Amino acid sequence: MSYMALYRKWRPDAFEEIKGQEHIVTTIRNQIVHDRVGHAYLFCGTRGTGKTTTAKLMAKAVNCEHPINGSPCNECASCKAIAAGAAMNVIEVDAASNNGVDNIRQITDSVNYSPSTGKYLVYIIDEVHMLRDAAYNALLKTLEEPPSYVIFILATTESHKIPATILSRCQRYDFHRIPLEIIADRLQELLDREGIAATREAVEYVARAADGSMRDGLSILEQCISYHLGEELTLDKVLAAIGAVDVEVYIQLFECLKEKDLVGALKIIDEAIWQGKDLLQLVNEFTAFIRNILVLSIDPDMTIDVTAETKQRMVALTSDMTQDWMMHAIYVLQEAAAKIAYTTSKRVMLEIAIIKLCKTEMRYDIEGIQARIESLEQQLAETKELLKEQQAHPVVMAVAPPATEGAGTVQQAVAPQTGDSSEHIKQNLRDKYPQAEYEDLLLIAKAWKTIGKRGPRLVQHYYRQASLVAGRESGALELVVADTPDNDLAISYFANQDKLDELSEQLTNMAQCKVRVTFRKIDGREEVHELQKDWDLSRIVFDDIEMHE
Ligand SMILES: [Zn+2]
CATH class of the missing domain: 3.30.300.180 (DnaA, N-terminal domain)
Known part of the structure; x- marks a missing residue:
């Protein structure tokens, strides 16, 4: 069971197997069934959401000799030739590496000859936003008046870069990021088909790591299977295979920050690095973890992607930490992530962020600040009171020299004393200020x-x-x-x-x-x-x- 064999085996060969894009698949299938196929399609969406898979299935279906309810039969000569990549009438172009006007001219010239095999000549142009301006213009002419036997399927991850002239000539379909549950169910289905045992926890972890991309989900799953060939796939094995840090590590790290245990926090990071963890991934995952804690501090019943047991422990972490601190932490970590992406001293950047978080808790504790303001207000009121009293009963306040009975001498004695006293109070207040960090x-x-x-x-x-x-x-x-x-x-x-x-x-x-x-x-x-x-x-x-x- 080699890597490639699995990947090919898992490629959808019927429209029903394209998951999470039912809104698109249904429309296209109806067009095929009712023979109302268009000549230019634009498939938009993030990577791994099924754009090229759908395009290839469509190429197969329109050329199939015995289509079944709009899907290809996968048995006829045309289906087999396309599946093997040997069909002359289905041409795939990667615009990322063929973005010049000459590359597109080759296509537009060949459009004039009807296909020797199959009904349709299908061009699948991937990453079409990479085309240069002259190439777009060359393509545009053909899109304006395509021969009846030609279908263009343009795919892109960045639809905003496509000129309006091209957009207006295509049927546009937006592929959505695929929900976690749908990816997990699809992975489970494929595992069952292969007879590979796996825990639901493990499958869901893979689906979560896929982050909306079925292709990423499949390749992560393949990686896990080849790493633990013939064994039941458990969460631990998935974690070991993809080098992800278990949520346990983030719980520990969070607890260290809570306790301001800098040495402990840095030790955890050291261990993660030692285990080969990617630092940027670590920062991003920890940010997501704190985000989840923040969400749970707002509503403990909120649904998050962890097991019930882990969730319970995370809810426990919400006590003592203010929401302000958590928002601050997310900000500091995101700042660190941006720096880590562009520096060679990634570890130093991460450590500085951790040091900041261990040291600055007080500053972002609004209640703490409020308490400090209240105490300062109290001191100010006391000071005013003291000064008033001093002015009313100057003799009482006098310390040295001893007050005498004469009004004139009292007056003389009071002035410097008031000055000394308020200076003394000011000094007192200054002493209340913390040492600057x-x-x-x-x-x-x-x-x-x-x-x-x-x-x-x-x-x-x-x-x-x-x-x-x-x-x-x-x-x-x-x-x-x-x-x-x-x-x-x-x-x-x-x-x-x-x-x-x-x-x-x-x-x-x-x-x-x-x-x-x-x-x-x-x-x-x-x-x-x-x-x-x-x-x-x-x-x-x-x-x-x-x-x-
Ligand atoms: Zn067929």
């Missing part, structure tokens, strides 16, 4: 240009000459100015520690997280973004070391 620093650095415009008017010029970059140390921002004669004034301005402290305070209040600004002159030729890039890398390496401790 690396991502905060990057955001502040990015916003530097805008911040500069809001700086003191007289020194805005200096702000423009400076750049702000995230520093190596926690909470540190580095203000850098190129050491050129033009920048002398800016350099002496920022070299002043008081100015830096002022700036640190402004940025801390603005970003609501603690930052500290340091200053450095850099060689004029040194590019600031080069600096930032190096630090990004050192940060990744740093995280890496930390994780393996």
